[in-house]
Structure formats: C-alpha cells, structure tokens
Amino acid sequence: MALRLPQVGGIFIQMEDEIASINAVIGASWGGAKSMTATSGPGFSLMQEGIGYAAITETPCVIIDVQRGSPGTGLPTLIGQGDVMQSKWGSHGDYEIIALSPSSPQEGFDLAIECFNLSERFRVPVVMLADECVAHMYERVVIPPKNQLKIINRKKPSVPYDEYLPFKPEDDLIPPMACAGDGYDIHVTGLTHDERGYPATNPEAHEKLVRRICEKIRKHSDEIIKLEHFLMEDAEIVVVAYGAVSRSAKRAVKLARENGIKAGLLRLITLWPFPERIIRELSSKVKGFVVAEVNSGQIFREVERCSAGKTKLELVSKLGGALHKPDEILDGIEVIAK
C-alpha cells in the first residue's frame, strides 16, 4: 500500500499505533475518502473502541485483520481463526458489522472491493477476517480492468441545508451521508444522537438508534451473505469451514466422496451476519455438520445455535499454529457417517 497508493493518487500513512490508525481511518471517511487499515490480532483488539464508534456514527470503513494464534501476543505469523467472535462482539454494546473471510489471494483482491462496497452501501465498518495462511499465500491473481469492477459509493444528500437531517434514514434504514466540506455543517458524535446528529442521551433515542443500526444489517442479510457450495446438491454431511481451512476441507470432502460418503462443503465467505437461514434449512435435511476451524469452536457455536438440536454436530478444532490436514477433517466426517 505504501508503494502503490501514492502512484494512483491515494494516501498512505503509518500512524503511531493501531488506535491512531482506526481513528484516522474514521476521520478520513468523514473527509469523504474510502479508507482502510490492516492489522493482526493484538492491533485488532486495540481498534475495537474505534470500530464501535464507527458503528454508532455509521462510518464506512474497512479493517483487515490477519488472524494469528491467540490470545495475547500468541503466535506471530502462525495461523489462527480466533478473532471470529471478536470481529462481531469486540466493541462494547449492541451493533452489527459485516465480516468476510477470504480463502485465496484472488479472493483477497475480490473481497477487498466487496468490503468497500458493503461499507459504503450500509454505512458500516466491514472486517476482512483473513488468516495468516491466506495472507502469506502466493497464487495467481487476475486483476480485471477497472471498468469491469462493480463499485458502490455512499449515498449523498440532495436536500437543501435547512432540510438535511444527517441521521434520518431512508426506507432502507440508511441515511444519506454528507461529509466534511459538503456544506451542511454536520455534527458527528459517538454519543447516542438524534436525527440531527446531536447528543440525545435518553432511552427512546437510544432504542431508536441502536435498533436501527442493527436492523439495517439484519434486514439486508440475504443481500449481504455470500457462500460457496461445493458438492452440496446431494450432500448428507456438510462440512462448514472458512478461510484457509476451507481448502483442507475441500480435499477432505473429495476424499470422503471417494470412500462413498456423500459429503459437501459449505464455505462461509460471509461470517457476519451469520447465514442463519441456510444452516437452519440444512439442519432439517442433512445427517450432520462438521465444523472445522482454528479456534475452540466459535463458528461451531453459531452452527449449534442455528441447527437447534435437529442434526448431528462434530467440531474439528485446532487451536492455532497449523492448518488442519485433510485427514483430520475426514475423521470428523467419518464420525458423523458412522
């Protein structure tokens, strides 16, 4: 980024710490730019207060978190997937964010654009929850011509100065966003605020605001959620995986098929909002879910919640430092197949 951005008229700055980075990103977004930062687990922890501020002020921004084995300083430059819940619940309070998980360098490119599009469309911080393996991976990446890329920009107000209410939503629950210099004398605060953007620290205003910033994502979850279905048409056992682990899972599913087990892979590209509906629907059809992840079962808990006891579940957990071998996931598939 430091090399490339200035060449194309962008701006790169290495701030003094991650707290400064996320706040500069938020400031830049209100300055009218598309802005992003990238970090790993400890830095992501430091950014959480800023992410909450971005959520309540509805600031479009993108945060890339390359997960390492954690907690603490943990395993620098070794894989982990332990920041799944943190990406959703890391800041204090109720809010919804969007998190996407790439499983290849190509997807790192594609989803970076998708992250910006989603953050601009929904005025929400979007996390690209990558992992160390994908981040260090070398593979062929096709960069399409600029005119073939779908780019979404934030809605702007078109009303006169006196009529603009910066936090008054339209039907889609998203307010048009005036930025610094647009001539609206906007005021932005991290306090609970009314539609004018002014502090309104009372239960009614809080209910209205927090309910809306959650609902604007939940209401559009079908539009947001992206999944890859691999050999899922007749699958009786579904492996749920994301990020680098999904590559081992794909191999495990093929091996299971060779052994006569009808396995399929549901690869989560969108982690948040969680694809509740599809897990719920599958849970009444399939024999079981195998969840493979490099943490102690963070997405497993979500699958457990959504399947609500209707099907068998198997967690294949590794705690960090190494990716699953396909055989380890295959073992999980065979447990359900028995």
Next chain:
Amino acid sequence: MTQLITEVVHPMDKWVRPERMPHIWCPGCGLGIILTALAKALEKAGIDKRKICVVSGIGCAGRIAGYIRVDSFHTLHGRAIPFAVGLKLTDPERKVIVISGDGDLFAIGGNHIIHAARRNIEITVICVNNFNYGMTGGQVGPTTPELAKATTAPYGNIEPPFNLPYLCASAGAVYVARWTTLHVRRMIESFVEAINKNGFSFVEVLSPCPVAFGRRNQMREGLDMMIYFKEHSEIRNFIDPKEAPIILGEKIIVGKFVDIEGKKGFTERMKELIKMAKGRALKID
C-alpha cells in the same frame, strides 16, 4: 414608524448552533469564553467555512465541537488528533482545529499529540487546561499542579505535571502559545495565527473549573481563579517554554513562545511524494 423586531439574530449565530443552547457548562467555567474566542477567531481568520473542521475528544471541552457551527466531530476519548489527521489528509486545504481538554489530549491522547507535532502535520490543537478531569468529578490528571488537591489526590498531588508548551515545542510544533481565559483578545489573536500557520500549531488556554478543581483548592467561586490568573500571569513572549512550568502560587508565564517559519508540513511533503510516485506508476486500465 416604529418597527417591531420579530427575530433577534445574535452576531455569532453564523458560528454557533443556537438550537443547542443552553450549553452544559457549569457557572464559572471558562469554556464559554473559549467558545466565543474560537468563533471570533474563525470569523477573523477569513477562511471559507466549508474548509473548516472542528474536532474534539470527550469531556467538558469536548462539547465545544457540538456547539460550533462548522463540520464538527465529537470523537472518542483521546482520539481527536488521529481523527483530525484523517480529515486533514483527505483535503490538505482544509483547516482542521482540534479543541479538547488536558486529560483528553495529554493523558490518554498523549501519544498522538507528540507524533502529530513530530510530523508537523498542519493542524491546530487548542488545549483547554483546567488542571483536572472536570466532567467526571475532579480527578487528578497529567496537568494537575504538584500538591494541588483532587478527588483522586485528596492529600495533594504527588506527581509533577507536564509543561504543555514545552512538551509540544520539544516534539516539533512550529507555533506554541499559552493564555488564560482572562487574556481574551490575545487568545483570539493566537487562535487566528495558529489556524493560519502552515504546520503543527498549539495553543494552551488555562481555564477555571470552580466546581471540580477550584473548590478543593481554595478557589471555590467562579471569579476566584480569574483573580488568581490576573494576579499571577506574566506575559513573556518567546521565552523558552522550558522556563514556563506551572507551579501553584508562583507566576504563570503566558505568551507566544514559538513561531517558526520555513519548516515543511506533513501534507506538503506528502504532495511532493505523490508527485514523485505518480511518475513511477504502472499503467493499469
């Protein structure tokens, strides 16, 4: 014929948000004076209103961002400066003014201010120093004078405070001044100079907090600290800020301490870098 006045417009209405009045500040607080001084300075500075942003952290001083009528941002505790850096980078023509309290800027936000000064990024930081955390009930802070009393220093403060002008000058600020809320005219002049300065500019304004700080330090009434400022202040322009610590009962040295020309600002250097890098760009359609 006599005409009825049906609408009264305050001369400062262009710069404040009358719909937000009354403000939340306590009687005797200096922030009203500082808000007026800032509004007057913005008027005097002669800048396109669209090119002004005011950014604050939280606390009593942090509320100024909510009362001033320009694009204004009430950010997280301690994070006004990095937020302001983001705003500045997206439009180097923009005048970005951070106004916040001493705790916000120098305790939790201390790291950001030294780095902003080091980079010489062209923003203005106004620190309202009331010697304590007023909004939360008068806790000791990094500017509480030694031996002064605070909720969390009931026996008197045992820590030496920061000398803010000295700290900022050492870190690289090209404009540094200190005034009290008694020095209104000079404060406004300094604000204008700081805003128009092409580099990192810093103004400290000592401000009374009778409710939280004063009442524990024999300055209980609103006027007491103003009298203290009157009796103790001494203007010493361009004195080495090292020589201007704040010690209870001793002289308060105020004035313009630093005003350096010719040091390149961060966005100026960034523009040069972009110009250089663009020549090396790969062609991508």
